[in-house]
Amino acid sequence: ATDAATTGYGYGTKGDYKSLNTYAYNGTYYLYDTTKNMSGYIGTYTANYGNSLPGSWSVDSNNAFTSSSQGADVDAHAHAGIVYDYFLNTHNRNSYNGNGASIISTVHYGSNYNNAFWNGSQMVYGDGDGSLFSPLSGSLDVVAHELAHAVTEYTANLEYRNQSGALNESFSDVFGYFVEPNDWDLGEDVYTPGKAGDALRSLSNPERYGQPAHMDDFYYTSSDNGGVHTNSGIPNKAAYLTIQSIGKTKAEKIYYRALNTYLSKRSDFSDARAALLQSTADLYGTGSDYNAVKNAWDSVGVY
Template sequence: MKKWVSGSFATVIAAATIGMGGITPASAATAGDNALKDMKSMSKGHFQMVTSKENNVPTFVSGKLSKEKITSVADVKNYLKKKSDLFKMDPGKDLTFKKKTTDKLGMTHYEFQQTVKGVPVDDAIFTVHTNKAGEVTSVTGQVYPKATQAVDSVKAGLSKDEAVQKAWQHIDLTKKQTLGAKADGQKSLAFKSNVENTAEKSKLVVYPEKDKSALAYHVELQFIKPYPANWQIIVDANDGHIIQATNAASDATGSGTGVLGKKLTFNTTLNNGAYVLVDQSRGGGVETYSANNGSSLPGDLVSDADNSFTDKGQAAAVSAHYNIEKVYDYYKNNFNRNSYDNKGATLKSTVHYGNDYNNAFWNGQQMVYGDGDGRTFIPLSGSLDVTGHELTHAVTEYTAGLQYRSQPGALNESMSDVFGNFIEGNHDYLVGEDVYTPNTPGDALRSMSDPTKYGQPDNMSDYVHTGQDNGGVHTNSGIPNKAAYLTIESVGWDKAQKIYYRALTTYLSPRSQFSDARAALLQATSDLYGQGAEYNAVASAWDQVGVK
């Protein structure tokens, strides 16, 4: 799970090659050298390229990258065919078109999925970005040239159902054990949610590995009992062995002022003579439930006869309902984003989960809050940036799709910390200070301005290589957090929000490393503000944390 608590490095070229050892002249003695020369020449000093050390393929290229005008998918494929030596793939055979979008800046984004004989390569998203004039300004995403040669047949030896059973066996649970139970006396009300206690998903993919790719099933197991989980399990489609397993359930212990003593106003719905915490004015709605100290989700809708939710036992629900409305409003008002999926998904929350439960989390379907034990935490639903942090995990899932391990996972956590602070808006750069250790004034879980204060590194020289915590996602997030702090202080709150949102939703991809994040933020800055003071400030922020 994602608790509020090593991936491969990449090489960057920015008019020269920037490696871990410093800056050296760019080398053209590689496949695609003519394409690189042309790109760098056209870019006139504003060229950067990140290359994956895993497969020696560019993951982020930006600058003036084309002479011809690109206005269609066919144009994009023709363009990539001419660059096939550089990207080491055949666009006609290896890429399947997914979607074309045009943003407010007039830039068009052509998104492709790498496939092998029609089967998607897991999380291999490849995007070509053009400006208003139809010129290619960047090419982003990770592809795996060896995957095509490594998989001879896409006929699976196992069925989807068999793969799901292999996944359950791997985590030593059965579906029945995760279905949960209601607390004694819990009653059913109207507006019951259709979110399942346990969800199973499975799709056939080609799973890329450094030395060998395999036909596999990507299985997702989401449940709440006996522990919060959003398992992402890769099962070999022929012999059933487990290739990779990660629990990506996002949990948080964040910040906020709580609800005690503070009057809040929010939208409710009159139903059968009682007012329920259902807001029908935002997207697909906001619904707030109580688990009544049980473990079954979503529980019962919280209601009140006179629309005045003043009982002490209602405070957690009031805060959860109010805060999730504020998070929805932040994304809608600032970026015109309609819920986390941008399609108006219903925002569901459940409070009073378990007894003295010291956590809150996004389980892949909804928010869940514990009440805390009064010593380590007070009720976690009172914290606005807990909700902001967790709903940003959902936004990330539907945009960049950052994997929840090693550097992509640390970026995932950092983005949630960054937007949690943006949403809270008090400019303190702290995480969890209002609900954590209530008897210790000034205490916090993390600090973006000084990550070392709470045991996180703030520079790549101190990057923690570990097999714990999915590769240290909650530890190494201190490095991009410090870069975000430096950026915000340099360019200002308003510009930084726009830069980070554009990087997250337009340029980052599932396997992005810290160097890709640096490049993505620079490209987003260039799109929005050109390559002047803001661009230099972002570059300096990442230079200061040792990411090139």
Template structure:
């Protein structure tokens, strides 16, 4: 029940083995000082690997961070990303090289985008309408000793028993399915109201009194906070499956009924998560451009799930036994919104080890958010809404993954095909490393000095935002986390030493 898929809280999916490859991280003084643009410096360093286009260039406390996408004749290579950090002197100090080996590229392109989309629809098997119609992008897909042109096709289905966002990789020459995985996609835009900002009050799922921003328009107060980014909006699905539902409206700006509680929690927890990322990391919403945070509550009936579809969080009410109202847990809200941040930063593929990193980072930063802006901090995930009749349990434990049947050491990793190749199962290994870094402790004979929850979060956020790439594996994560600790605190700092030891303790090298 606690095994989850993609950006929803609970589900299962068939695995097709993903692209194999891992990034190489190098650090030091990798180039001589230069007056060239940072993008030029990084491109020159990896020019032997092929063609690259700049997809991001930004400044941070270490230097200029440049992210490149590998291409062949202008067509992106799936997973082929290079990240470089250039200092003020124009020296390349760190590079993550995840350029792929494009061998024996088969240049046959027999399928058109239209045919690829038609094939996708047949494969997905959905007979109804799509929330977001499938779109196809031509890519180069490395396949070991050969490479092919393929279409990456993604569509969104919400009007179904289980909402989904299937991404298929379809050989442009043969129509063969090369890979597939499920993740929820972008939905329709927000429809807000125009009015005056007020402060509302209400009771949340956990019984706490809360205050929050609302917008008065006409005779109603709407759960619309226009003071943060492009707004925070909360909708009511009214126990139906049509999304996003109606923007939550109230006549007196006091939300104290039982039915109101899910909405109060969704609105307040989205606000807290926005503030956490803004005030802690300087990040303006998940896209760092103030994207609206939208939430829908009372989705379906007795729905034991929550998911992020790219523009909003959707929460079920739970059945009262396995879950209560899922919007009630701050760490769950922050977990799901961190999936969105991952999509806009590292883009970790949601399968196997990269998918387990994706899941673990959401658990880790959700836990840091709970510590920073929440109440009753612990190292459990989803404890506030899981099995409301049972005290002291949760969906997962970062301190003791084994208590919930998850591995806490690489030697115990799951190697099967369930859970998308163990994305939630194996996240326990990374969660344990993060716990040891933040809290300290001994594991498998390795002692780790804790650096504190917030420092641990700083290190993992930087790793996600700078050094991780779509196909990063656990070894890549170790390099990214250790390098981030060195960047933030110094190469020989206690934080850098503990970062390395935390991975030693869980058998990741």
């Protein structure tokens, strides 16, 4: 019987060809990537349109994951690898726990499910209803957003409510940008597949999607854990202004250091400003970069 890491291929939800790290076992091929330098592995499962987690391994009989129903599996597996590589190569962080933990994804969760989430142990992706969303693993920035929630949980552990929750959301969006920096939008690849040019959120223009971009417009609500997906627009806009000013290469180091070193459970927007300023000072001194970060947070009314 064969029992070995191997390379397969498949097509993503958009029909794009992707090489896949798979594993052959007794004549079946698994979306099971053992090629990373981690104690764990990257594994992709399917819930088969139900709600049990993790579900069953995503497998194929000939290592060609080419059927249209396998597109979500292919994308989740390949995108998880890309996000893993990003944190290792850019931040020297080995998986979300910094210690090589396995990265598990489940696709085909539920029926017409218009969301994706980190459940504290793994990532979960719906297929969308085909109108509001296409299969959510098809978006690299969505996958990065969800895995960044895991990184946040193991670092600052920002409490998922009110301002700390909006920061938690914002760091996930900002890492979504850092992993896929081709535009300022989040989720554009899977949001309203029948409509071009829109997205779930925007870092550069939060207002376009109903989010505030300044403390004057902070949204007080008891829903969504105190508006965590709304008020994230404020720190998102500060991140956009920072990146515009000092560039991605410095900004991503600053954001990671703030999350990993300075922020904690109850941190609020003011604490984020202070944490990012301290991180900037540590890494790049108190000159023009420091002033750019200060100006960004001044612009959104957070002091």
